[in-house]
Amino acid sequence: MSAPTTSHQHRRAHAVDEVLPLPKLVTYGFQHVVAFYAGAVLVPIIIAGAINLPQQDLVKLITADLFTCGIASIIQAVGVWKIGVRLPLLQGVTFAGVSPIIAIALAHGGGSASLLYVYGAVIVAGIFTFLIAPVFIKLLRFFPPVVTGTLITIIGLCLVPVGAGDAVTNPHTGQHDPTNIRWFLYALGTIAIIVAIQRLFRGFVATIAVLLGLVIGCTVAYALGDMHFDKVGQAGVVGFTQPFLFGMPKFDIVACLTMIIVLLITAVESTGSTIATGEIVGKRIKASDIGNVLRADGVATVIGGIFNSFPYTAFSENVGLVRLTGVKSRWVVAAAGVIMIILGFLPKVAAIVSSIPNPVLGGAALTLFATVAVVGIQTLGKVDFTDHRNLIVVTTSLALALWVTAYPDVAKAMPTGIDLLFGSGISIGGVAAILLNIVFFHIGSRGPRVAGGGAITLDEVNAMTRERFTEVFGHVVQDVPWAIERAFEQRPFADTKALREAFQDAALTGSSEQQLELIRAFPNLGAEDATGHALAVDHVALSNLDEGDHNDVVELATAYLEHFGFPLVICARETERFERVLKNGWSRMDNSPGAEKAFALIEIAKIVNYRFSDLVADANPVAAARFSRFNELT
Template sequence: MSVKPTTRRRVHPVDEVLPVPKLAAYGFQHVVAFYAGAVLVPIIIGSAIGLTNEQLIHLINADLFTCGIASIIQSVGFWKVGVRLPLLQGVTFAGVSPVIAIAMANGGGTEGLLYVYGAVIVAGLVTFFMAPYFSKLLRFFPPVVTGTVITIIGVALLPVAVNDAVTNPATHEQDPSNGRWMAYAIGTLLIIVLIQRFFKGFMATIAVLLGLVIGSAVAFVLGDMNFDGTSEASWIGFTQPFLFGVPKFSVVAIISMIVVMLIIAVETTGSVYATGEIVGKRIKKDDIAATLRADGVATVIGGTFNSFPYTAFSENVGLVRLTGVRSRWVVATAGGIMILLGLLPKTAAVVASIPPPVLGGAALALFATVAVVGIQTLSKVDFTDHRNLIIVATSLGLAMLVTIQPTVSEGVPDWLEMLFGSGIVLGAVSAIVLNVLFFHVGNRGQAVAGGPSKGITLDKVNEMSAEDFAATFGGLVQGTPWVVERAYQQRPFADAHGLREAFQEALLAGTTEEQIELINSYPDLGSEDATGTLNAADHVGLSNLEEDEHENIVQLAAEYREHFGFPLVICARETERYDRVLANGWSRVENAPSAERSFAMIEIAKIANYRFDDLVADANPIAAARFGRINDFR
């Protein structure tokens, strides 16, 4: 009798439970990479709102404790809460400035924190219940909104770092005339930069932590750091819920924190997709909902245990890619370690002893990095659409107005005071509202044709008949029917970029016979009509040639046509100079016919691209005049 062999179900690397020593080692590595960013938030907030050293220690302990709980919830999960991926949770920097603004607007210190925790708890609940529906809200948070807000967060936080950089460690008062403090800040920043330059892998991921340690050690040796507060701190302790009192609630504070949570939700969504790609798991809508529910639960716990809003830490997403360790149980172990650290007030007291200038130097690097991430996000934005430019410029301008001159909030009505109390909140609300106004309300769509008197928007383009579409856009490709028809079939167009891409794709998808037909529709380079005018406006760069130079171009075009049987097509706007046009043309005569056909199609695509820019510019004359060229405003 044969025994059927048992088959073991293959476990995905994400769900693999590693041996305890490996779990501990890899988990501790996550904690080390995460630690500096985790403790910076409570230190910055505590210093800004005037907490005592003892209160700051409680804040650090509470932060680490709830970071651990949040990470376990996200990585292990229960019911429909937690994505069950190696995502480590931490307090978001996006909440720093709004939290400080809420606290200071309500008296500062522990009294102000009560309003912060009330807003945090409500915003966490809102996040939890909106999680299943968030995918429908994503269209209101395109890169132009998220990139603007992230950039504003980084730039608006830089003054906090600068203030720390010039603060006397003994008196905790700003003393910008003393170069000693600036030396600590710049020295710490330099250490971080050098570590990033000369080390790779894990060492590079803990550059900020090493910068803080080395900077603090130098300050200690020079007598500018002491550990007096550590002797009074207990070895083991627990930060009780609502330590500073029962939370208080302000409508404006709650709205501000909900806006922050919406921005965090967009960031978290990006982190989930990035992590899914790294570990090889397909991310579905239910996964996003589970992630945001975990963020909501963690944020409610944060408000209860004297901490702040939570999100996935991108540094640790990068560490997963770097190490190749995909097990979510490693992050769960890291969460357990953080809970233990949160129960050690002595450790928090040591962290609280970091001199402000050293902290300021590290914060300069961190906050500037946040701004760069925002700029990277904005690089995905189509700025040739002037609406996007207006959204970013207006939001950034308003944010800087409040950041540089915070007293402007005193001149607005009480119900607007909180909105104008934080550059980040004002900038975020501006970006969201303007995006809705420009892209989701009324007659949507940038004018893409039709001239200044009757701009034709994308909505109208999507409703056009094939004949109207050909009459409007056929000139991009010499009216060649097969190109126009294929571009028309790609409707509806989401934006001007989509319309441009439709023509580019149609151009390059033609058969050999179709491509030759299209190439033959273009006039010979340098040819003139009966009046002596160049046959194509695209050759305007060749209009000021001397007689002998023009003859050289004509001779080139004639020999090219004789060799290949179709006209020489060159995007003269891009080549610009006569000698380059001539050199380009003669070099192409040496090509094989099939290769040269491809070259010609690429040039035609370039010409169509420039013609499209001209078409949009003509339809938006004010923007075109203001910004010089179409690529600066769409």
Template sequence: MTVRSAVTRRHPVDEVLPAHKLAAYGFQHVVAFYAGAVLVPIIIGGAIGLTNEQLIHLINADLFTCGIASIIQAVGFRKIGVKLPLLQGVTFAGVSPVIAIAMANGGGTEGLLYVYGAVIVAGLFTFLIAPWFSRLLRFFPPVVTGTVIAIIGIALLPVAVNDAVTNPATHEQDPTNGRWMAYAIGTLVIIVLIQRFFRGFTATIAVLLGLVIGSATAYVLGDMTFDGVSEASWVGFTQPFLFGAPKFSVIAIISMIVVLMITAVESTGSVFATGEIVGKRITKDDIAATLRADGVATVIGGSFNSFPYTAFSENVGLVRLTRVRSRWVVAAAGVIMIVLGLLPKTAAVVASIPSPVLGGAALALFATVAVVGIQTLSKVDFTDHRNLIIVATSLGLALLVTIQPTVSEGVPSWLELLFSSGIVLGAFTAIVLNILFFHVGGSRGATVAGSPGDSITLDAVNEMSLDEFSTTFGDVVQGSDWVVRRAYEQRPYADAHALREAFQDSLLAGTTEEQVELISAFPDLGSEDDTGEAFAKDHVSLAHLGDEEHRSVVDLATAYRDHFGFPLVICAAETEHYDRVLANGWSRMENSPGAERSFAMIEVAKIANHRFDDLVADANPIAAARFGRLNDLS
């Protein structure tokens, strides 16, 4: 057996957990997602005048198709589905347009027929344009994706707040009643305490336990009933085209296509956020696969009496909070939702959870999504005033609509869709401003390197000689000729993303001898060469250490070189603390030479990636790329 095969491991995203864990984690996703899942059909059904029986059909259909859509996205079939832990749900961005289309065509079930016709066509359109849309990633740098993700989390927080102050019996908001706030804050406190004092499996189901404990408390105190459970039937299947054959209107179809295009931006942000959380590099093909799944799920939704689908941001926060990265957990959640869609009585049990309890859990989940966006924005250069303006303006307009949703009533009818939600307006603003500031007005291509006063355009990079290219980009890979040469041979570059991929592919193509040569180009930790600004940023600079600490690191570096024959390389951005440097280095002494070469290459790749971020202006849309494919070497 070769060293490579011995150390190759499955990415946590692809790990299939034991059945009991899949069930528990999957159910936690369902519970966290349930309120948002049923909220859309409830709002739409009430607004267009559906009967209670018709509304139940809408909810069951929603759960059933949510399950199918989630399985498609998480499991993946050929080029459909991103194969990440992304739960699919009906997009909130479509609520207002759906109501408008239905009411414009008579309301009730008659209006729904035009809605479903538009949904099906828009789903097909999304599926067909997915590969083209994925090529637009250069318009979604961290300043855009980070802003959109942060806005999604912030804009969803009022939903959690409203639930937290809603009377479970009357379903009316009662913010002066401290009883409801006590349930919400109590649930949140339970989740935090479980995260703090428990480890392992218990900590990962903190949200589920918080909901169970909060609901049990509410039941004991008389604020939770199961009246709806007794009224629900045991089995119920909503057949396709329950209300009749879909009807088609050009205006309705165009409106729904616009919704799906805006939703595609939201899905793109959710994919990047999930990739950042699970540590997996997101490519153009991943975005195309995501949108194909959105399109297929939307067609299925329109056929099964449901609405447009997108990745549910709430559950992105749950992945971050629980640190359970397996996509099969979401697949399990999809199966559970299908079952709930077929068993209305079982679904009614989940629906009995009091709103304040759900609100308390949602506060943690939605805020976590916002934090993911803030983390992405931390990679943005805010000394560039253009980035500052993009984030500030987008966030301000998003909050305007979120806090005062009635402003949409004062805009022209052709702008109502744009002002339908803070997420829609904020995402649109971030994209347009990014194009205005960074992609309009240049005649020689986008700026990809250099300082603002001495920039280098993409066209200039494509026209460089090998010597010029090496001078500009050689420091990214410690002056390694073979990496630079192979990256140079991949010209012309369509964008900065392609330029980054050229270095990634070149590193992957290195032979054992070439990789050892590259690793050996780095100085030993603690040596006289291990100084200066570059190493302070990406390697491990030890100038700040005391004599005894410095000696400890030098001893480690010496022992490491004696053992493996090349220097110890550790990326400062990943392991900054002195104690962690020692612990990391000594633990790697246990590796075989072949395995350690792979670990060293991972550290080299991380350093190269951070240097690339510093040098290149329009780098990969999110720094989550981090040369992720090199993880396969370990």
């Protein structure tokens, strides 16, 4: 009897919280650092080059970056109080801040003195992010895919010229030299190496394609005499970049507002990374978890401003690495944080990195920045462009962003203060996307917003055709025609409560034959499509099982279907551990078919309720308010 008890207790420990043996922690942690390193050090290198920082200051920026990245990652993975989500999220400096940071610095003369205004804005934005965490979830309706996709696309496109500038820069003089084919070949060769590695390799090697591209490109440049390590010998073996290296921060209102917009963008990015990581590791993400993520981002960003670094967010490369390796322990990321802190005390390592020739760096930067733009385009793929309002939001924001990026001197025509906003394509494009979304979708319309990423109001639901209603809401009742028809017939809906009740009643009031049709419309637990994706999409607790546990679920579902003639339906969102799903399912095998039909309908009603809450904005404002308070206390 003791063996099963031990197995049951062992399964209670989530893989996220598993503390691996020290050799594995170090090995897996170092793998995270390797996958992260190239992207991490690119930000200070790009910024330093754009604002004309001397080499010795760049070395200090790199060591400061690594040091604070390590602290930020430990805060996020380990967690203290309500700070940190306690997931394997490795933190790094966000690329979203590169262009605005450069714009802020150049607006104040460039060089090390201009960084005082940058760090002032970074600290203010970090404090803002920490304070806004409890209410940010309520602001997410202002950041539907049309806004986030536009912002991310703008970030990528506006950064491409930065990489292009490096790609034609003479590494000996630091001056642009676009007519020299030598620099062109370095950049193109680096891109070709990255592409070749992605094409020829899989797994871990593919994840470090950018790093390998930089290493191979630097090797060739060194062999041809275009890379020198003179500064490495001058750098100390051990060193530390002290807080406020360049002096006490200075504060500019427009700079602070610009950086706050950047942090709002990264907050949305962090939310997406957290949800994605939760799905990968099989852990349900609550509203309170998002608050914890943002508090950690805010604290890390404030620390970055103090220790001469920049805003922080989760690195998507490392989220992908968690999926790729299957190593879910958050303590691996904590180990990676320790390794980065150690690297932050090694100036010679930073000096080697700072010696990368500009054309090689530019080639790698071009691929990374273009990748960011593609992520934005993927997000925009979720947007309904048959709605002209979405089209106007995207096209206008992109046009403004690319206009300012192509001709940055337009900022000189603006009044003092406002010129900084127009000094960055990301800033003006981001502000335009947010404001246009509010103008088109949040001002002058009546009723709560439902579906469509917040684009459809209750009034519009009441005016829908039967076909449009089915398209928007069919998934709530598993696209069963009679259930959709019953809900549609209840129009007009006075409020979202009435809309919810229409679907609840539709699911529970059909004839006996209709109810069986509804039950049979749901897929079996454990069923997968041809690509291996789960068909029972509501069963979050069952979406990341190992082979043995998945087979147990399939065995239960098969036996149940053979016994009762309809699939086993369980609202697994209310069950965090799959063992309880198994226990519940096997215990129901002794019920009569009539009792099981009633059980299935109750579970379907729960699923309908959850799907409705997912789809409808402010579906239950009273409960949402109460549970948000509860989440803050747990």
